[in-house]
Amino acid sequence: MRLLIVEDDDTLRESLEQQFLAAGYRVETAADGEEGWYYASEYPIDLAVVDLGLPKLPGIDLVRRLREAGHTYPILILTARDSWQDKVDGLTAGADDYVAKPFHFEELSARCNALLRRAGGWASSELDCGAIKLDTAKQLLTVNDEAVELTSFEYALLEHLMMRAGEVISKTELTERLYDQDFERDSNVIEVFVGRLRKKLDPDNTLKPIETLRGRGYRFALARAAE
Amino acid sequence: MRSLRLRLLALTSLLLAFAFGLAFIVIDRSFSASLETAERELLDNQIITLLAVAEPTGNSSLKLPYDMPEERLNTPGSGLYAVVRNEQGEVLWQSRSAIGIDFEPAFALPPAGERVLASGRSSRGEALLSLSLGVVWQFDSVIQSDTAYFALTVSESRASFEAQLARFRGKLYLAFAAVAVMILVAMELLLGWLLRPLGQIANEIEAVEKGDAQALSSDYPSELTGVARNLNALLDSEMKRAKRYQQTLANLAHSLKTPLAAARSVLDDPNRQARDASVREQLDRMADIVRYQLARPATAAPPVGRGSVAVLPLAGELLDGLDKVYRDKRVRAELQIDDDVAFFGESGDLAEVLGNLLDNAYKWCHQQVLLSVTQNNSESPRPGLALCVEDDGPGFPEGKATEALQRGTRLDETRPGSGIGLAVVQELAELYNGSVRIEQSKLSGAAVWLHIADG
Numbered sequence: 001m002r003l004l005i006v007e008d009d010d011t012l013r014e015s016l017e018q019q020f021l022a023a024g025y026r027v028e029t030a031a032d033g034e035e036g037w038y039y040a041s042e043y044p045i046d047l048a049v050v051d052l053g054l055p056k057l058p059g060i061d062l063v064r065r066l067r068e069a070g071h072t073y074p075i076l077i078l079t080a081r082d083s084w085q086d087k088v089d090g091l092t093a094g095a096d097d098y099v100a101k102p103f104h105f106e107e108l109s110a111r112c113n114a115l116l117r118r119a120g121g122w123a124s125s126e127l128d129c130g131a132i133k134l135d136t137a138k139q140l141l142t143v144n145d146e147a148v149e150l151t152s153f154e155y156a157l158l159e160h161l162m163m164r165a166g167e168v169i170s171k172t173e174l175t176e177r178l179y180d181q182d183f184e185r186d187s188n189v190i191e192v193f194v195g196r197l198r199k200k201l202d203p204d205n206t207l208k209p210i211e212t213l214r215g216r217g218y219r220f221a222l223a224r225a226a227e
Numbered sequence: 228m229r230s231l232r233l234r235l236l237a238l239t240s241l242l243l244a245f246a247f248g249l250a251f252i253v254i255d256r257s258f259s260a261s262l263e264t265a266e267r268e269l270l271d272n273q274i275i276t277l278l279a280v281a282e283p284t285g286n287s288s289l290k291l292p293y294d295m296p297e298e299r300l301n302t303p304g305s306g307l308y309a310v311v312r313n314e315q316g317e318v319l320w321q322s323r324s325a326i327g328i329d330f331e332p333a334f335a336l337p338p339a340g341e342r343v344l345a346s347g348r349s350s351r352g353e354a355l356l357s358l359s360l361g362v363v364w365q366f367d368s369v370i371q372s373d374t375a376y377f378a379l380t381v382s383e384s385r386a387s388f389e390a391q392l393a394r395f396r397g398k399l400y401l402a403f404a405a406v407a408v409m410i411l412v413a414m415e416l417l418l419g420w421l422l423r424p425l426g427q428i429a430n431e432i433e434a435v436e437k438g439d440a441q442a443l444s445s446d447y448p449s450e451l452t453g454v455a456r457n458l459n460a461l462l463d464s465e466m467k468r469a470k471r472y473q474q475t476l477a478n479l480a481h482s483l484k485t486p487l488a489a490a491r492s493v494l495d496d497p498n499r500q501a502r503d504a505s506v507r508e509q510l511d512r513m514a515d516i517v518r519y520q521l522a523r524p525a526t527a528a529p530p531v532g533r534g535s536v537a538v539l540p541l542a543g544e545l546l547d548g549l550d551k552v553y554r555d556k557r558v559r560a561e562l563q564i565d566d567d568v569a570f571f572g573e574s575g576d577l578a579e580v581l582g583n584l585l586d587n588a589y590k591w592c593h594q595q596v597l598l599s600v601t602q603n604n605s606e607s608p609r610p611g612l613a614l615c616v617e618d619d620g621p622g623f624p625e626g627k628a629t630e631a632l633q634r635g636t637r638l639d640e641t642r643p644g645s646g647i648g649l650a651v652v653q654e655l656a657e658l659y660n661g662s663v664r665i666e667q668s669k670l671s672g673a674a675v676w677l678h679i680a681d682g
Contacts, residue, residue: 084582
């Protein structure tokens with residue numbers, strides 16, 4: 001998942017970047033509203049975390065502009081003022097959630113997770129596709145109720161596929177969302193990782209959870225459990 | 228023109244100039260008209276005198292005496308002249324005053340029996356007003372009866388007329404100027420007297436600004452007592468606000484000292500994990516303290532001259548926002564608010580109250596939230612509100628309701644989470660002379676009532 005953090009405080013921005021990276025996200029950062037607008041409109045973003053008090057372009061205007069430009073990904077606003085008027089204004093402008101400063105990273109991360117999950121149409125933090133269940137809060141995968149170990153890249157890939165279970169996701173999109181910008185892009189790498197995932201998820205080749213659609217991409221094929 | 232005094236003086240001067248100018252023209256006209264009438268009467272009298280003293284002579288002519296009854300006719304160059312001419316315009320007689328002066332061709336011969344008034348100049352260039360009368364004289368003698376035409380002309384120099392008019396005009400100018408100056412001076416004095424309270428207010432405000440005085444005095448004309456009273460109310464509320472800010476700042480600083488001291492002391496703890504946990508705990512405490520102090524009302528009195536905020540749109544926005552935030556819960560929220568229900572105060576305060584209460588309700592509800600607001604049925608220009616937020620959650624534990632509302636005057640007692648929100652609502656309610664009550668909702672959860680008194 002690719003995150004954009006727009007925050008003008010250097011310490012906080014860098015700390016958030018490190019922590020989100022450690023949590024397995026791809027992260028873009030911007031220090032002011034204009035830079036944020038550039039990243040938010042030019043890069044494939046899954047979620048934006050926007051501080052309200054930004055130089056150059058206020059966070060609330062950035063949110064409004066993004067929504068007007070037709071970007072639908074979830075936006076979480078950070079407010080320092082913690083007044084309800086600010087929160088309401090932010091939500092009305094198009095944000096999906098708010099976190100008041102100061103906050104614990106765990107809280108922010110949980111909220112981001114929830115927003116991403118909701119954007120994929122999941123109501124709870126456990127992505128339940130019957131035999132395969134991915135608990136995004138605990139980052140835990142179970143296949144037929146048995147825990148399966150994943151590397152962080154495998155986890156990110158599976159999370160991305162399962163988050164939008166049933167949808168076709170192109171290789172390009174996966175590369176964009178899972179790699180850093182300057183990483184050598186090689187679609188073979190995705191193929192290799194998908195191959196490894198298949199082995200871990202379905203060693204007996206009975207579930208066939210990940211479909212390959214030639215020339216189009218991949219699809220997580222197991223149906224979502226009824227909620 | 229920025230000055231009231233200048234404005235009034237300019238306007239008055241303009242009006243005075245217009246009124247006096249008009250009056251001057253009217254008076255001047257009527258005076259010169261009456262002067263002219265008097266002049267004409269005088270000339271008429273002289274003509275009659277001429278007729279009375281004229282004696283017919285044998286050769287069908289007229290003879291007038293050497294000495295005329297009017298002394299001015301006997302004095303050369305006196306300005307009053309009399310001439311008698313015949314039908315051919317030849318001068319038959321002229322008064323001694325007219326010696327050496329030629330009146331031809333100034334005055335035409337009048338038709339018989341008619342008086343003609345004319346003005347012209349004599350051969351000396353003197354401006355004259357003349358009255359001429361044409362008479363046909365019947366000479367009855369033993370030998371024959373004969374008639375002859377004569378023109379009797381009496382002229383008076385305009386000089387005296389002009390002089391009189393000029394004298395009159397001079398006096399009139401002087402009188403008008405004196406009156407105008409008097410009016411303007413009176414106006415200026417009156418203005419000084421009228422505007423003095425304004426100067427006094429300015430001085431007193433300056434004194435308050437400098438800290439020499441606490442409030443404005445109440446010794447003002449009735450038109451200004453309202454202003455002075457409102458200014459005092461403003462000063463009072465500002466003073467309270469400043470005091471409150473000071474207190475808030477002091478509270479904040481003092482209350483931060485304890486966790487700071489605690490954090491500093493645990494730094495010496497050799498156990499790193501315990502140390503980090505402690506510092507984290509103290510940081511959380513500080514964050515809560517700051518959050519609470521920022522959220523509670525900064526003023527002790529409702530803002531002066533507060534406007535009204537429509538409740539429904541704000542409540543709608545809040546519900547839309549919270550629906551997003553709590554999307555997973557699929558809360559069924561209902562509003563029971565009439566369109567015209569208004570809150571008289573800061574919209575930020577209303578947002579704080581509704582936000583905290585609704586957020587709590589969304590957080591604790593099972594699926595249902597109900598917000599109902601009704602305006603007090605009163606005659607007050609700023610009627611209060613009865614506001615109730617209900618949910619179908621577990622409600623407040625027995626006996627904990629009052630605890631949740633406890634004012635966080637002693638900051639150490641504010642607990643993280645729900646404690647802050649309700650305490651803030653409670654403080655805001657008190658700010659607007661209101662109260663908060665917690666009841667059991669018919670939806671099974673909590674019902675938080677907020678009553679705001681008429682303003």
